[in-house]
Amino acid sequence: MQRTLNDMRPVYVIGAGWHRYQPLSEDSYATLGLAAVRGALADAGIEWPAVESAYFAKALLPMAPGRPMLRHLGATGIPVMHVENASASGSAAFRQACMEVASGMCEVALAVGVDKPAPVARGEAAMGIPQLAEDAIVPFTHFALLADQYAQRHGVDQQDFARVAVKNHGNGARNPNAHRQQPRTLEEVLGGRPVSGSLTTLQCCPVGEGAAAVIVASEAAIRRLGVDGGKPVRVTASAARSQRLYEDATRFDANLTEETTRLALQQAGLRPDQIDVLELHDAFTVEEVEYVEAMGLCGPGRAVPLLREGAWDIGGRCAVNPSGGLIAMGHPIGPTGIGQVGEIALQLRGEAGARQHPGARVGLAHMVGVGAVCYVHTLQRD
CATH class of the missing domain: 3.40.47.10 (Thiolase/Chalcone synthase)
Structure with a gap:
């Protein structure tokens, strides 16, 4: 029988942080990601050495960008896993962090996602099987x-x-972390530049740059680290x-x-x-x-x-x-x-x-x- 998260020990989100989602800028991916991680650490009220494992979600960045970024917080030797799963990359990284804490393999884990716009090919392009309507x-x-x-x-x-x-x-x-921060009327949305069919640009998501991070922890770690009782979810x-x-x-x-x-x-x-x-x-x-x-x-x-x-x-x-x-x-x-x-x-x-x-x-x-x-x-x- 397949086990679920609830069959293991409880896992809690204790901190969250962001770098605003925004159009492509000159900011390095490390600048974006470190802002989110530092925000999550401050939100949780813990220091970087308390983090025992990290999952780095990305879809557009080059190979293995997590280690060069996270070392600026301190080279503590923790395992770093890179996760790519298209739009669900961050969700997959969060799931892995939760499972590691729930299983007892670590007490505190980080899930951080960072990306900057760049050309990328989908997996089907390398399959060697023509797509009729590609x-x-x-x-x-x-x-x-x-x-x-x-x-x-x-x-x-x-x-x-x-x-x-x-x-x-x-x-x-x-x-304040949103890419688009302007309210729009129905007339403005409908009057936007057409994209396809009835869809206009304001009905389609912008793909820009940014970062988000959450920290998950066990009950034992929450007690040991003195995390504010109002934080864990x-x-x-x-x-x-x-x-x-x-x-x-x-x-x-x-x-x-x-x-x-x-x-x-x-x-x-x-x-x-x-x-x-x-x-x-x-x-x-x-x-x-x-x-x-x-x-x-x-x-x-x-x-x-x-x-x-x-x-x-x-x-x-x-x-x-x-x-x-x-x-x-x-x-x-x-x-x-x-x-x-x-x-x-x-x-x-x-x-x-x-x-x-x-x-x-x-x-x-x-x-x-x-x-x-x-x-x-x-x-x-x-």
Whole structure:
């Protein structure tokens, strides 16, 4: 029988830090990453020598960048693992850090994600097997087609997808770490430069640079290091899946999300209606609509009416992407999944400031990586 995180000793997020997600700059990746790690250490109230293991998430940086960066904090000899899993790189690194602490192999682990924009080839390019539509069905085309399909299936208007962007740009405007910090009207979103189908630039995530870091620890380490009792947030589930064959192959992202979320909620003993804060992969607006339904937060075709009613707003039934999501927070790739976890930790601690969701006790973080893989984590305040 497969073991889960809850079959091992408890794991807690005790600190989170960021370097703002932003357009490409002259800043070195080390400058970005060290700012995030130092922020996480300060948030946890611990020193660098307390960290026993590190997982470095990246998708665009050159080979093995973690060691040259982390040595500036002190060459303590800890193991450093580099993790690449497309958009889910940060989520995968966080899962590995949690499992190492939960298993008892270490007491305190770091998950840090850093990236800077650079050309990168997908794995299929090296397979030697021609793709019939490789020059036509790029990601934004795929999701524009899904938006058309969803609109026809449920009788919604294309502007309803733009409402997701309005909400998330508004949330990003409250987040000092967000790439996009300007609220947008529905007219501005719809009037943006066309990308594909009904999608405009303001309905697609910006891929820039940035960094995020979280520190996870055992109960014993929390006591030994004297971590403030208000900081720890327990990680109650970690689920990971990869794409398989589905009856409707066009919606593999939603099908994969449904499977992975169901596993995570089973591990944590939770129902979808118990989720207070949700950070999900919204690289394109239609994804948020598809995924909240796939996760079971509402029935098929109900995501848009509930969006119009404010159910997914901060202060609504469930705050969906209070950070701004990938649409406004940004998607530097390596840091993204880790930044989601950090946002949820702040929310559950009641420390999210202007974007605080009242009474948040349960959070879920979700990322899909091209290929496709999916990671879902749940966090709860004890």
